[in-house]
Amino acid sequence: MRSSTWHALGNTYVVVERGDNGALDATGARELSRDADGVLEVVSSRQDEIEIAIWNADGSQAELSGNGTRIAAAWLAERTGARSITVLVGKREVWTRVLENGELEQALGEFDVGRPEFLDGVTFVPVSVGNPHAVVLGDPPEIERLGPFLETHSRFPNRTNVQVVRVDGPGEVTARVWERGVGETPSSGTSAVAVAAATHGAGDVLVHFPGGDLRVRLESGCAYLTGPAERVG
Secondary structure (H helix, E strand, C coil): CCEEEEEECCEEEEEEECECCECCCHHHHHHHHCCCCEEEEEEEEECCEEEEEEEECCCCEECCCHHHHHHHHHHHHHHHCCCEEEEEECCEEEEEEECCCCCEEEEEEECEECCCEEECCEEEEEEECCCEEEEEECCHHHHHHHHHHHHCCCCCCCCCEEEEEEEEECCEEEEEEEECCCEEECCCHHHHHHHHHHHCCCEEEEEEECCEEEEEEEECCEEEEEECCEECC
């Protein structure tokens, strides 16, 4: 399989094209991940459309990844020169536009914010962005304790992504992320949407991660995400 390595604010994926031997399996995904956070398997591609499967570092599959779909779009744009790209993953179509500054703007689709829940001393807000999230309002370094605790709690039979977020002011938050099947990552696109939705509900939100900033716009129940994606190898 031909491969290249890409990152979005430190969240690293290996991009591979599906070969003649068929689809990846969990073992193959773990081997390809190495020091990366996961693998983006290119199922098919043409001038302005790409279909991918997203694999976590532990060999499990993810329903959606904001950073991963942005990387897939950047990968295709490098190949074909397309400036408007549709990324297909599972049941979602993520429309992506390459901006003049090289960043990419994505329409990630619908999100849903649940009622706050209390679990073994921890209050969190469940959010769905096509994949599951548990957002805790608190001190971001607490992710090291709360991330593994909530990810594998029986409340989440299929596990969950976890964020601990501090609201810095109107339209601005700081967060750290524990990704399901990976552990802590420097940034996460769907996590940016989840924390923006849980803390603001609508409007423009700047999300600060250890790896850098992502810009989220929440409008009419749909999420839009803007940030970089770059090849590193």
